[in-house]
Amino acid sequence: MPFREAMEAKYRDILAKYIEEQKESTLYLAQKFSRKSIENQVTPEEIISLHKMILQEMYPEMPTYVTHSFDLLLEIMLGYGFAYREHQSLRHQQKELRSEIEIAANVQHTLLDTEIPVVEGLDIGAISVPARLMNGDYYNFVQDENQCISIAIADVIGKGIPAALCMSMIKYAMDSLPEHRNEPSILLENLNHIVEQNVDPSMFVTMFHGIYNYEQHLFSYASAGHEPGFFYDGKKKEFTEITARGLMLGIDKKTKYTQYEKKIEPGDMIILLSDGVTECRTSEGFVEKDTLLTYIDKYLHLSAQEIVNRIYKDLEQIQNFQLRDDFTLIILKRSV
Amino acid sequence: MDIQSCVNIQTEWDIVAARQLGRNVAKELGFGVVDQARITTAISELARNIFIYAHKGRVCIEKMNDKGHAGLRIIAIDSGPGINDIRLAMEDGYSTSGGLGAGLPGVKRLMDEFQIVSSPGKGTEITAIKWIR
Numbered sequence: 001m002p003f004r005e006a007m008e009a010k011y012r013d014i015l016a017k018y019i020e021e022q023k024e025s026t027l028y029l030a031q032k033f034s035r036k037s038i039e040n041q042v043t044p045e046e047i048i049s050l051h052k053m054i055l056q057e058m059y060p061e062m063p064t065y066v067t068h069s070f071d072l073l074l075e076i077m078l079g080y081g082f083a084y085r086e087h088q089s090l091r092h093q094q095k096e097l098r099s100e101i102e103i104a105a106n107v108q109h110t111l112l113d114t115e116i117p118v119v120e121g122l123d124i125g126a127i128s129v130p131a132r133l134m135n136g137d138y139y140n141f142v143q144d145e146n147q148c149i150s151i152a153i154a155d156v157i158g159k160g161i162p163a164a165l166c167m168s169m170i171k172y173a174m175d176s177l178p179e180h181r182n183e184p185s186i187l188l189e190n191l192n193h194i195v196e197q198n199v200d201p202s203m204f205v206t207m208f209h210g211i212y213n214y215e216q217h218l219f220s221y222a223s224a225g226h227e228p229g230f231f232y233d234g235k236k237k238e239f240t241e242i243t244a245r246g247l248m249l250g251i252d253k254k255t256k257y258t259q260y261e262k263k264i265e266p267g268d269m270i271i272l273l274s275d276g277v278t279e280c281r282t283s284e285g286f287v288e289k290d291t292l293l294t295y296i297d298k299y300l301h302l303s304a305q306e307i308v309n310r311i312y313k314d315l316e317q318i319q320n321f322q323l324r325d326d327f328t329l330i331i332l333k334r335s336v
Numbered sequence: 337m338d339i340q341s342c343v344n345i346q347t348e349w350d351i352v353a354a355r356q357l358g359r360n361v362a363k364e365l366g367f368g369v370v371d372q373a374r375i376t377t378a379i380s381e382l383a384r385n386i387f388i389y390a391h392k393g394r395v396c397i398e399k400m401n402d403k404g405h406a407g408l409r410i411i412a413i414d415s416g417p418g419i420n421d422i423r424l425a426m427e428d429g430y431s432t433s434g435g436l437g438a439g440l441p442g443v444k445r446l447m448d449e450f451q452i453v454s455s456p457g458k459g460t461e462i463t464a465i466k467w468i469r
Contacts, residue, residue, distance in 0.1 A: 049370045071369070078373050082442050089428050089441070 003040045011047075012054050019058075041088075043081035048074045101161070105133045111168050116305075117143040119214045121335050124149075125304030127312050128274075128328040136163025137274045137326040138171060147215040148182055153330055154207040155226065155274040157248075163326075166199055170207075173198075184209040184222035185259035188246065192224065192257075195250035205249040208272055217264045217334060222257040224249045227275040230293070234267020234336070239293050242270075269304075270332040271296065276325035277315070296331075304331040342396040343383075345414075351383040354395040358410065361397045365406050367468060374446045375408060375466050381443050382412035382462055390416020390459065400465065407467040410447070415459040422454055 014033060018026045037047065052070035056062060112135070116124050128137050136156040143149050154170060156163035173194040177187060187209050195205055208229065210221035225248035230239045246257045264270065278289060295314055299307040308329045316323070341361075343354040358379040362372045379395060386393035393414025400407040419425045428441050440462075444450040447464040454460040 045370050045373060049368070052369075074369065074373055075377075078377050082377070082446075085445050086428050086442060089445075093428065 003036055004042070007037065007040075007042065008050060008054070011050055012057075015051070015054055016058065043084065044077040045074050045081045048077050101133050104161070104164075105130075105135075108134055108164055108168060112138055112140075112171055114140045114142075117141050117149050119143070119149065121217075122149075122212065122214050123304040123333040123335055124331070125306070125308040125333075126328075126330045127305075127308040128326070129312060129323065130164075130326045131276065131323040132160050134161055134164035135326050136160070136167055137276065137328040138167045139272075139328055139330055140171065140174065144182070146182070147213055149212045149214060150182070151210045151212060151272070151330065151332070152207065153209075153226065153272045153274065153328060154205055155276075155326070155328070157204045157206070162203070166203055166205065169198060170195065170205060182211050183259070184211060184220055185257040188222050188224045188249070188257040189255070192247075192249045192255050193253060196253050199250050201250075204251065206275075207249055208244070210270070210272075212264075212270075212332060218261060219264050219270060220259055220261045222246060222259045224255075224257060227273055227278060229270065229272040229330075230296075231262065232269035232271065232296070234265060234269070234334075239271075239296075264332075264334050266334055266336045268334050269296075270330075272330040272332075274326060274328040276323065276327035277311075277329050279325055304333045307331050307333075340396050340398045340411075342394045344392075344394045345383050345386040346392055348387060351380060351387055354383040354397075355380050357395075358397050358408070361399060362408055362466075365399060365408055365468060367408070367466070371466065371469070375410070378443045378446045378464060378466075379410055381439070382410060382464075385440075386412060386414045386416070390414030392416070393459070402467075405467060407448075407465050410462075410464045412462045413459070414461075418456040418458055418460055419452075419454040420456050422452055426452075 010033060014026060014029050017023075018030070048070060052067065052074070055070075056067065116126055124141070126139055126141075128135060128139055130136070136158060138152070138154045140152045141149060152174065154167065156166045156170075170191065173191055174187070177190050188207060191207065199205070205224070206226040207224045208221065208226040209223075210219055212219050221242070221244060223242075223244035224246045226244075228244070229242045231242055232239050244258070244260055247255045277292065292311070292315075295311050296307065299310050302310065308331055311329060312327065315327070341357060343350055343357055345351065345354065355376050359372055359376045362375045367375065379397070383395050386395070393412065393416065396411040396413075398409040398411065400409050425440055426444070440452070443462075443464060447466050449463075449465040451463045452460065453462075
């Protein structure tokens with residue numbers, strides 16, 4: 001340890017210099033010394049002991065009360081050294097924990113990964129960004145051989161690791177119910193059973209599920225208490241909220257869900273989102289739905305993926321780059 | 337030959353006696369001032385644990401010699417409630433000291449070797465060694 005070996009001589013130099021003349025430049029040297037000694041895990045009590053020893057060397061006639069006072073100081077600083085070492089060890093643990101969560105987030109990413117289907121006449125864009133490392137939002141697309149695309153968007157109330165764990169379960173529950181995929185209301189009913197049985201009662205899941213038939217351009221959907229999205233009418237240039245009633249998943253075993261249908265015309269859009277989008281907060285309060293819709297309006301001429309990306313960037317900026325909740329936005333745009 | 341001396345821990349004053357014993361032995365063995373203070377703090381923590389949690393026990397100090405290498409061994413024995421989850425007790429931040437770095441992990445860091453044996457309902461035996469550098 002080169003620093004430790006040189007430490008004594010270095011400290012002697014600085015101390016002698018400072019006793020001779022109390023200059024700021026020497027204090028600056030002392031600051032640099034302390035940074036180096038912290039880097040080299042030198043504890044406070046070692047510094048006190050060093051100080052005492054050097055002082056005794058420099059002034060052999062030093063009064064004994066000064067010597068004794070350093071022994072007391074050393075004992076006191078030992079406690080600080082104690083706390084300091086614990087702090088170091090906790091910091092190390094925190095680093096480890098963080099890298100563990102990062103790995104978990106990667107695993108989750110792979111688990112929940114979904115490909116956006118490419119079909120003629122329909123342009124789809126999707127973005128999902130977690131507030132922390134792990135995502136409690138989830139979206140999923142499945143394209144089947146009957147010219148249908150299944151679209152699911154879900155949000156676990158809460159965020160972070162518990163929400164993410166819960167979401168992984170839901171994804172597997174969904175994968176295991178393929179026969180119900182073209183009936184949104186039945187799919188939600190089945191998922192409701194699974195969530196009710198397997199998820200902690202304090203945890204709730206909202207979900208919107210839709211089937212888009214890209215031959216007939218018919219959209220059937222059902223919602224389990226999920227944040228309402230919007231339809232955009234390309235002819236009237238109007239947004240309307242998607243009204244779909246239904247209880248959140250996991251509350252009541254017997255919940256039934258109503259299925260709705262909507263014809264999608266050329267130039268129309270379906271906008272689905274999680275509450276992380278509508279609950280974006282700025283210093284002036286929540287982002288109003290109207291604000292969100294004006295953003296969408298502004299980017300209407302772009303591709304669906306571009307629109308969601310730009311809206312995310314805009315909302316991220318007005319919130320000073322601090323997401324409060326997981327953010328998921330999906331746009332389906334029927335080409336003109 | 338190892339020479340062992342012990343202090344029974346029953347009152348808070350006994351903690352001081354244990355500290356004194358440890359410091360004297362550390363000085364005799366030729367430990368530096370910082371290490372003397374570290375050994376004493378470790379003894380103090382262990383004796384305090386006995387006083388607070390087990391109410392009764394003893395702290396023994398032993399001079400060691402391993403092929404000419406001198407060291408000091410602390411043995412803290414009590415017949416208190418024991419520790420249920422040693423792994424947890426050895427975790428930083430768990431100790432009731434309120435995260436001041438004390439507690440068992442603190443003692444372990446102050447010493448070179450550390451060993452703990454505990455069975456719930458029977459008691460705890462902690463051995464810690466510091467070698468002269």
